[in-house]
Amino acid sequence: MTGPENELRIEVAVGGVAFDDRGRVLLIERGHPPSAGKWTLPGGRVKLGEPMRDACARELHEETGLHVEVGPVVETLERIGPRDGGVPRYHFVIVDFLVTAVGGALRPGSDVTAARFCDQAALSALPVTEGLIPVIDNARALAAEA
Numbered sequence: 001m002t003g004p005e006n007e008l009r010i011e012v013a014v015g016g017v018a019f020d021d022r023g024r025v026l027l028i029e030r031g032h033p034p035s036a037g038k039w040t041l042p043g044g045r046v047k048l049g050e051p052m053r054d055a056c057a058r059e060l061h062e063e064t065g066l067h068v069e070v071g072p073v074v075e076t077l078e079r080i081g082p083r084d085g086g087v088p089r090y091h092f093v094i095v096d097f098l099v100t101a102v103g104g105a106l107r108p109g110s111d112v113t114a115a116r117f118c119d120q121a122a123l124s125a126l127p128v129t130e131g132l133i134p135v136i137d138n139a140r141a142l143a144a145e146a
Contacts, residue, residue, distance in 0.1 A: 015043030
């Protein structure tokens with residue numbers, strides 16, 4: 001069978017939820033579509049043959065300059081982009097991990113506009129990606145159990 005529906009590839013991505021010692025969450029402002037200009041968790045695509053935890057550590061370093069230890073899975077979710085001619089523009093399966101910063105210096109990577117730790121007040125004022133707040137809440141609860 002041929003056609004546009006066979007051209008779509010589901011991609012696996014990872015994200016990392018990090019909190020600083022004041023309970024602020026690490027966020028990046030996306031520099032590219034999808035969701036350019038919105039704030040979200042740092043992360044990105046898993047490379048072929050790359051373990052997801054390694055991908056998470058790599059992506060966090062690339063996007064924020066921080067070295068992290070990757071902990072437990074917080075949540076797995078899907079993002080399916082708007083349809084263009086009946087075919088979704090993208091389809092990501094995203095695995096978000098709880099991570100702990102262990103080194104490096106916070107700075108935005110080349111594919112993000114900004115990176116910073118945000119408290120609840122700042123988080124409430126930012127344009128964020130769909131579904132971000134429940135993931136952060138779940139990660140906060142998981143971190144409190146540890």
